[in-house]
Amino acid sequence: MESLNRSVIDGILKKHGNDAGLLISILRDVQGECGYLPREALEYVSQKLNVPLSKIFCIATFYSSFSLEPRGKNMVSVCSGTACHVRHGDDIANKLTRELKLSADKRTSPDRAFTLEKVRCMGCCSVAPAVRVNEDTYGQVTQDAINGILKKYRKT
Amino acid sequence: MKVSGKKDLQILKEKGLASLFPDKTRIMVGMATCCISKGADKVMTGIKEEVKKRGFKANVVPVGCTGLCYKEPTVEVIQPGKPKITYGDITPERVPQLIEAVGKGGVKKEWALYQTEREDLLLDGGYHAYCSKGAAKELKALPKHSEIPFLKKQRKIILRNSGLINPENIEEYAARGGYSSLLKAVTQMKPQELIDEVTKAGLRGRSGGGFPAGIKWLSCSRAEGKVKYIICNISEGDPGIGMHKSLVESDPHSILEGMIIAAYAIGAKEGYIYISSGYSLGLQRMEKAVKDARTCGFLGKNILKSGFDFTVRVKEGGGAYVCGEETALIKAIEGDWGEPRQRPPFPAVSGLWGKPTVINNVETLANVPLIVSKGAKWYSSIGSDKSKGTKVFSLIGEVNRAGLIEVPLGITLKEIIYDIGGGIPKGKSFKAVQMGGTAGGCIPKSLSNLSVDYETLAQAGSAMSSGGLIIMDEKTCMVDVVKYFLSFLEGESCGKCTPCRVGVRRMREVLTDISKGKGKKEDLELLEKMAKLIKEGALCNLGKTAPNPFLSTLRYFRDEYLAHIQRKKCPAGVCTS
Numbered sequence: 001m002e003s004l005n006r007s008v009i010d011g012i013l014k015k016h017g018n019d020a021g022l023l024i025s026i027l028r029d030v031q032g033e034c035g036y037l038p039r040e041a042l043e044y045v046s047q048k049l050n051v052p053l054s055k056i057f058c059i060a061t062f063y064s065s066f067s068l069e070p071r072g073k074n075m076v077s078v079c080s081g082t083a084c085h086v087r088h089g090d091d092i093a094n095k096l097t098r099e100l101k102l103s104a105d106k107r108t109s110p111d112r113a114f115t116l117e118k119v120r121c122m123g124c125c126s127v128a129p130a131v132r133v134n135e136d137t138y139g140q141v142t143q144d145a146i147n148g149i150l151k152k153y154r155k156t
Numbered sequence: 157m158k159v160s161g162k163k164d165l166q167i168l169k170e171k172g173l174a175s176l177f178p179d180k181t182r183i184m185v186g187m188a189t190c191c192i193s194k195g196a197d198k199v200m201t202g203i204k205e206e207v208k209k210r211g212f213k214a215n216v217v218p219v220g221c222t223g224l225c226y227k228e229p230t231v232e233v234i235q236p237g238k239p240k241i242t243y244g245d246i247t248p249e250r251v252p253q254l255i256e257a258v259g260k261g262g263v264k265k266e267w268a269l270y271q272t273e274r275e276d277l278l279l280d281g282g283y284h285a286y287c288s289k290g291a292a293k294e295l296k297a298l299p300k301h302s303e304i305p306f307l308k309k310q311r312k313i314i315l316r317n318s319g320l321i322n323p324e325n326i327e328e329y330a331a332r333g334g335y336s337s338l339l340k341a342v343t344q345m346k347p348q349e350l351i352d353e354v355t356k357a358g359l360r361g362r363s364g365g366g367f368p369a370g371i372k373w374l375s376c377s378r379a380e381g382k383v384k385y386i387i388c389n390i391s392e393g394d395p396g397i398g399m400h401k402s403l404v405e406s407d408p409h410s411i412l413e414g415m416i417i418a419a420y421a422i423g424a425k426e427g428y429i430y431i432s433s434g435y436s437l438g439l440q441r442m443e444k445a446v447k448d449a450r451t452c453g454f455l456g457k458n459i460l461k462s463g464f465d466f467t468v469r470v471k472e473g474g475g476a477y478v479c480g481e482e483t484a485l486i487k488a489i490e491g492d493w494g495e496p497r498q499r500p501p502f503p504a505v506s507g508l509w510g511k512p513t514v515i516n517n518v519e520t521l522a523n524v525p526l527i528v529s530k531g532a533k534w535y536s537s538i539g540s541d542k543s544k545g546t547k548v549f550s551l552i553g554e555v556n557r558a559g560l561i562e563v564p565l566g567i568t569l570k571e572i573i574y575d576i577g578g579g580i581p582k583g584k585s586f587k588a589v590q591m592g593g594t595a596g597g598c599i600p601k602s603l604s605n606l607s608v609d610y611e612t613l614a615q616a617g618s619a620m621s622s623g624g625l626i627i628m629d630e631k632t633c634m635v636d637v638v639k640y641f642l643s644f645l646e647g648e649s650c651g652k653c654t655p656c657r658v659g660v661r662r663m664r665e666v667l668t669d670i671s672k673g674k675g676k677k678e679d680l681e682l683l684e685k686m687a688k689l690i691k692e693g694a695l696c697n698l699g700k701t702a703p704n705p706f707l708s709t710l711r712y713f714r715d716e717y718l719a720h721i722q723r724k725k726c727p728a729g730v731c732t733s
Contacts, residue, residue, distance in 0.1 A: 019491075020491065021490060021491040022491055023491045023492075024471075024472075024473070024474045024488070024491055025471075025472070027474075028433075028472070028474070058493050059474070059491075059492070059493050062474070062476060062493035062494065062650075063433070063473070063474025063475045063476050063493070063494075064433075064474070064475035064476065065433040065434060065474050065475035066474065066475075077434075080644075082553075082590065082593070082624065082626050082637075082640070082641075083552040083553055083624075083626055085637075085640050086553055086554070086626065086628060086632055086637070087553070119434060120477060120644075122189065122434075123189045123190070123401030123402065123435065123438075124189045124190035124193045125190075125550050125552040125558075125624070125626075126190050126225030126226065126228075126550065126551075126552050126558040126559060126560075127190050127193050127194055127225065127228070128552065128553075130193060135436065137189060137192060137193035138193055139190065139193035139194050140194075
C-alpha cells in the first residue's frame, strides 16, 4: 500500500461497530482493501480501538489467512491435504515454484503477478491433487497442465 | 414468507414441491466445490445456453454434492412422468448432445449411469413417484438406483437432500420435510424431552472421541446462568477430509435446523456458526440459509409462535487448524488468537465469554432433525450396538469410486473399500486405510474386516473423527505419511505447551532422518518414548493425538520402518535418500 487511506479503515471500523472483539473480521476487511496488512494500517487500527499493537500482531501472525507482506495479483493455492499428498501434490507445488521462479522464502513472483501458498484441505479431496487460482479451483492437476493454467491469468 | 405455524409451513412445502418436481423439465447440476473444480460451472452455463437456444422449457438448477465424485461433473434430469436419469462425466463438450436428447424428451444412454423411479421423503414417511411403475420400457438396460454397487450399501439419511435440492432454496428444503422437526420441537416438546430423546437415540459427536451429544446438552442445560450459547463448528481443517464442507454446501438448512433445535433444548438464545477461512462457497450458502431462515421466522423472536427467541451469527475464522479444538474455537470467536486452554472447566459449564456453551459439529447437528422427526427408537435401530446412526465419509485416495458416502455404523471397512469404492485402481494392491485425520491412524489390509464403529476403531489405534477415509496402495510409504502428518501438526501447533511445540517437531526431525536413510537403530524406541510423553503432557487434543499416526503405523508396519533404518531402503520407493 503506497499511502494509507485512513477513511477506508475508518469505514471498516465503523462497519464492525469499533468492536475490538471483531478484530479478525476487521483485519480480514483491511487485507481485502490493501491486499495485505501494512504496518501503518495495523498501527492505525491499534490506536483507534485502543488495542495494543502486539495483540494485533499476535492475531495477524497466528492465522494463516493474514499476510504482513505484499502479495501478487493472483493468489495460487496448492492443496497440501492428505489426499493431495498421497497423490503427489508436492510435485505440483515444486513445479509451480519452478515455473513462477520462487524459492522457499520467496513466495511472490518477481513480476508480482503471482503469490504461491500451500493450504490445508480445500474440500475437493476426491479430485486430488488440487490447485486454486483466485476463486477458480482445478482438480486432478498434472505437472503438464500447470503452464496452461497459469497462462490464463498471466494476461489479466 | 413468514411462517408462524403448521399451515404456513405446508404452504412453504408445497411451493418447494412445485419447484422440486415441476410440470416441466428440471435439470440439476452438481455444484459443490469438488464438482466445480471439474468444470461443473461451465457445464451449468452451457446447459442454460443450449436450453435457451433450443427453446424448450426447463429449469436448470444448481444442487449440492451427489456423492458420485468419481463421475463428476454429474447432471440429473427429471421430466414429468419419466424416471429421473443420472448422468456422469458430463464435460462442457458433451452438453449440446445431452441437451439435444433431453429436449426431445429422450435419454442420452451412453452417459446415463442409472435411473430412479421414486424419491423417498424420509421425514414424512411418504415418497414421490417420478413415473408409474415400469413406465420406461426403453430404459430396461439402464440400471436402477438401487442396483448401483456404489449406492447399494449406503444409507443416505444425512445426505437425503444432497444433490437433489437447491441448497440456496429454503422452499425445496421444506419440501423434503424441512423445519417440520423444528415446529414439532418448539411447539410440542419440552427442552428436557428433547435432551432425553437425543440421549435415548444414542447420538454421539461426529468428531473427536464421539462424546454422547445428549449428555453434553444436559450438562449445559443444567449449568448455572441465564445466558447460554450454542456453537456450530465448521472449522474442519483436517487435511484431506472435505466431507463437512460438502454437507454445508449441499444442505445448509439441515445443519441450521438442528442447531436451532439444540439451542431450544439447552436454553440458548444466541448462537454462532464458526466456519474456517478460505471456504467461500460454504460461507456464502450458510449465510444465505441464515438469512432465509430469518425471513421465514425460523430464527428471531417468538419462533413459530412458541415464545422461543434465537439468533445466529456466522463467523469466518482466520485459518488455524487448532481452532477445531473447542476451547481454541471459543477464543477465536471472542476475537482472540485461538489458543486452547486447560479443561475442565468444560465449555458446557464455562465457555464463550465464560457462559455455558455447547459446541457441536456440522454432522452431529444434521442428525438432530431426524431424531426429532422419526424418534429415538427409529434412529437407534440404525448402526451397531454402541454406535448409532450413520456416518458420512469422504472416500478418497487410491480407490476406483471416490466420493461422498454415507453408511450405517457397524459396516466393515472391506464393504466400504470394495463394494462401495470398487477396490484399488490399476491392479495395484490395497495397503492401508487412513482414518481420523491427524488424530487417527492407518489400518492395514489384514484388518479390513473391522467394523466401523467408535470402539473398534479406537482399539485398532485409529479414530472416526470427522470422516476421512483415505485409501492407500502399495505405492504409499507409511514413514512418509507419518512424516507428512507430523509436519502438518508442527506447522499448526499453537506453541502454548512444550510437549506439542517441541515434541512434535523432534518426532518429525527423527522421522525425516529415517526417511533419508540416516535412521539409527535406537530411533524407534526414542520415537515411542516421545509419543508417550506428548500424549500424556500436551494441553489439548491436537497434541495429545499427534503421535497416533506414528503409533498405529509402528504397530502394523514396523517392517517398513526397519527397512528404512537397517537397509536404508524405502520399500514403496517414495523416500529418496
